Amino acid sequence: MRRRVQTFAVHGVLVVAALLTVLPLLWMVTASLMPAGEASAVPPRLVPSAATLDHYRALFARLHLTRALLNSAGLATAVTLVSLFLNSMAGYGFAKFRFAGRDRLFRVLLGALVIPAQVAMLPLFLILRALGAIDTYWAVVVPGMASVFGIFLVRQYALGIPDSVLDAARVDGAGEFRIYRSLVLFLCAPVLITLAVFTFMGTWNDFMWPLIVLADDRLYTLPVALANLAGEHVQDTELMMAGAVLTVLPVMLLFVFLQRYYVAGIMSGGVKE
Amino acid sequence: MGRGRIDPGWGFVAPALLAIGAFFFVPVVASLLLSFTDFDVYAVARPDRLRLVGLGNYARLVAEPRFRTALANTAYFVIVGGPLSVAASLGAALLLEAKVARWKGVFRTVFFLPVVTTLVAVAVVWRYLYHPRHGLLNLLLGVFGIGPIDWLGDPRWAMPAIILLAVWKNFGFNMVIFIAGLQSVPERLYEAARMDGASGWQQFRRVTLPMLAPTFLFVAVVTMIGYFQLFAEPYVMTQGGPANSTLSVVLRMYEEGFRWWNVGYGAAIAFVLFAIILLLTLVQLRLRAREAIP
Numbered sequence: 112m113r114r115r116v117q118t119f120a121v122h123g124v125l126v127v128a129a130l131l132t133v134l135p136l137l138w139m140v141t142a143s144l145m146p147a148g149e150a151s152a153v154p155p156r157l158v159p160s161a162a163t164l165d166h167y168r169a170l171f172a173r174l175h176l177t178r179a180l181l182n183s184a185g186l187a188t189a190v191t192l193v194s195l196f197l198n199s200m201a202g203y204g205f206a207k208f209r210f211a212g213r214d215r216l217f218r219v220l221l222g223a224l225v226i227p228a229q230v231a232m233l234p235l236f237l238i239l240r241a242l243g244a245i246d247t248y249w250a251v252v253v254p255g256m257a258s259v260f261g262i263f264l265v266r267q268y269a270l271g272i273p274d275s276v277l278d279a280a281r282v283d284g285a286g287e288f289r290i291y292r293s294l295v296l297f298l299c300a301p302v303l304i305t306l307a308v309f310t311f312m313g314t315w316n317d318f319m320w321p322l323i324v325l326a327d328d329r330l331y332t333l334p335v336a337l338a339n340l341a342g343e344h345v346q347d348t349e350l351m352m353a354g355a356v357l358t359v360l361p362v363m364l365l366f367v368f369l370q371r372y373y374v375a376g377i378m379s380g381g382v383k384e
Numbered sequence: 385m386g387r388g389r390i391d392p393g394w395g396f397v398a399p400a401l402l403a404i405g406a407f408f409f410v411p412v413v414a415s416l417l418l419s420f421t422d423f424d425v426y427a428v429a430r431p432d433r434l435r436l437v438g439l440g441n442y443a444r445l446v447a448e449p450r451f452r453t454a455l456a457n458t459a460y461f462v463i464v465g466g467p468l469s470v471a472a473s474l475g476a477a478l479l480l481e482a483k484v485a486r487w488k489g490v491f492r493t494v495f496f497l498p499v500v501t502t503l504v505a506v507a508v509v510w511r512y513l514y515h516p517r518h519g520l521l522n523l524l525l526g527v528f529g530i531g532p533i534d535w536l537g538d539p540r541w542a543m544p545a546i547i548l549l550a551v552w553k554n555f556g557f558n559m560v561i562f563i564a565g566l567q568s569v570p571e572r573l574y575e576a577a578r579m580d581g582a583s584g585w586q587q588f589r590r591v592t593l594p595m596l597a598p599t600f601l602f603v604a605v606v607t608m609i610g611y612f613q614l615f616a617e618p619y620v621m622t623q624g625g626p627a628n629s630t631l632s633v634v635l636r637m638y639e640e641g642f643r644w645w646n647v648g649y650g651a652a653i654a655f656v657l658f659a660i661i662l663l664l665t666l667v668q669l670r671l672r673a674r675e676a677i678p
Contacts, residue, residue: 210394287392338619
């Protein structure tokens, strides 16, 4: 009897919490399908009287969000590819080679995790400006080329590669880069997928840095374009919700399909002290 | 490997180190140096007009009411929002790890969804949810007889509104870490506690919480560092208003450094933020280290 009460209570709380958690996202979707003005009805509506895709059409046809969507996808892909390459090399280097000063260097890198990114932003802007990279895609890609977190993640995983496997490849005459390219990358595939998901989502969702370095609205990423629209179209609730859905949906789909890897990444960061 | 040859390990780490060095460490050091200068919009065009002002920027900051407001607001967000977030995460993790709980995978995915959303997008969504007349939140509260609240228009409610959004957006992240922590508590500890006649609450108090101490430390430090960087929520929802009640330190840095191009002054703001984060991180690590010694 007590157990049944407990089961009921636990599931009751879980269901209510889950409903409250999805409600804002659910309303975002339904409101984006409502005819103009309906989302501001009193009392508020949850379901559209007649679903319409007009606002999505307006986003693409009138407000040119296609461009922002492509910018976001392209930039997130570029940052992901470049940083996967550099981070995987460095993570492997820190895990499997014993060069002088290695451990001290790695500790310095880890210590840098306490430094908020905003500390570097002002000089970084000036440096990129001197290089002529401000207001170009480069300004978004360059600071994301490598990350301490990514190096750490790959290193922890690469520590588990047996030295005997690498030595066997060396005996067979394979060069160091070849071993990395055809053996290490293959063995580290799970952690690289984790890192790819993290980096892609992080870049896609990033707001402050693209806001600072992109002034030309043709280069805007979705979050920057959306924040901009939110200022101009405060009254167009349904249109703004369509914009929010467009911004959120790609990363959410990515998460749903790859959540196993994503969650594994968080745990590997949290559990290993 | 022969003598005199550079270890191939360097070849592997060098590209990433160069990138991080040039585009993170160099700017951090430059930021510290800039914070001792009067680098402003005129110096952007003509760097030779730069002057050293020593600790002048920091002295001005300490005396500036607008900065103090930003600091107080950020502290409010961290001190109230941080523990609320962590409590929500722990609560969700405990529910999902309850023996009787079913469909754990589904619930976990749902609780995690807000984490992967784009902050700007959900801030836009919540701005409408908070609408005093046709927002869903007031409708929901109205059912319980709670009168309409002007969430983003009332200086007393604007920061709580931002905290609520942040808790909703972030609790799933720490929840996953807590779940991992809970799963690593050996079952035999609970068995031993039950043999000694410990109640459910006593088991939680004497077994679960102490065993979660390292997880707590990690979660507390990471959450604190993240929450001190509050920016996008007020930028999108309130622009720091009403009456500066949601003006944060990073928002203050943004307007000073990137809107008015007072780079030296902005760099000083960034360093104050860094110093606070560093200090509080060290304090937390020290406190927990002392606790760990019985």
